[in-house]
Amino acid sequence: MNTLQEQTLLSRREQASLLAKLKEAQKEFGYVPREFMAETARALGLPIGAVYGMTTFYSFLSTRPLGKYVIRICKSIPCCMQNAAMIIDSVAAEIGITPGQNTADGRFSFELTNCIGACDMAPAMLLNDELHGHLSPGKIAEILKACK
Numbered sequence: 001m002n003t004l005q006e007q008t009l010l011s012r013r014e015q016a017s018l019l020a021k022l023k024e025a026q027k028e029f030g031y032v033p034r035e036f037m038a039e040t041a042r043a044l045g046l047p048i049g050a051v052y053g054m055t056t057f058y059s060f061l062s063t064r065p066l067g068k069y070v071i072r073i074c075k076s077i078p079c080c081m082q083n084a085a086m087i088i089d090s091v092a093a094e095i096g097i098t099p100g101q102n103t104a105d106g107r108f109s110f111e112l113t114n115c116i117g118a119c120d121m122a123p124a125m126l127l128n129d130e131l132h133g134h135l136s137p138g139k140i141a142e143i144l145k146a147c148k
Helices: 001-006 011-029 035-042 047-055 077-080 084-095 136-147
Strands: 069-073 108-113 126-127 130-133
Touching: 001 136, 011 047, 011 130, 035 047, 047 136, 069 084, 084 108, 084 136, 126 136
Parallel strands: 069 108
Antiparallel strands: 069 126, 126 130
8 A cells, every 4th residue: 555545544433523524514504615625634634635535425415505405316226227317307307407507596406316225216316305206207396396
């Protein structure tokens, strides 16, 4: 193992501590700002790359501001086999943006993510922390219309 690898390996305790701080920032700011990542790296004596790497590894953390309603559609194999592409297209048509974007009014963010633990309800999505499964275009329209 080279020196760079040794510097970026974190103990389980350091990983848990860093992840807790990143989750706190996500909750407070709605995303993990670059300034926060830099300050956290300095405070913990870690390379900024280790902090950024952990932030971008977890799909429920974001490095950019998100909308009031965050739509996360599962893109794992069970959902894909249950026509997740149709669900993605339906959400895009309803809110007028594609995955990875926010609506101009800041109301919605649209994200694709790996497994959300709802394979038995595929295709599935999360709207903020609320799980919706067995989706269809009509059900999506109904769910999104309720967002005020």
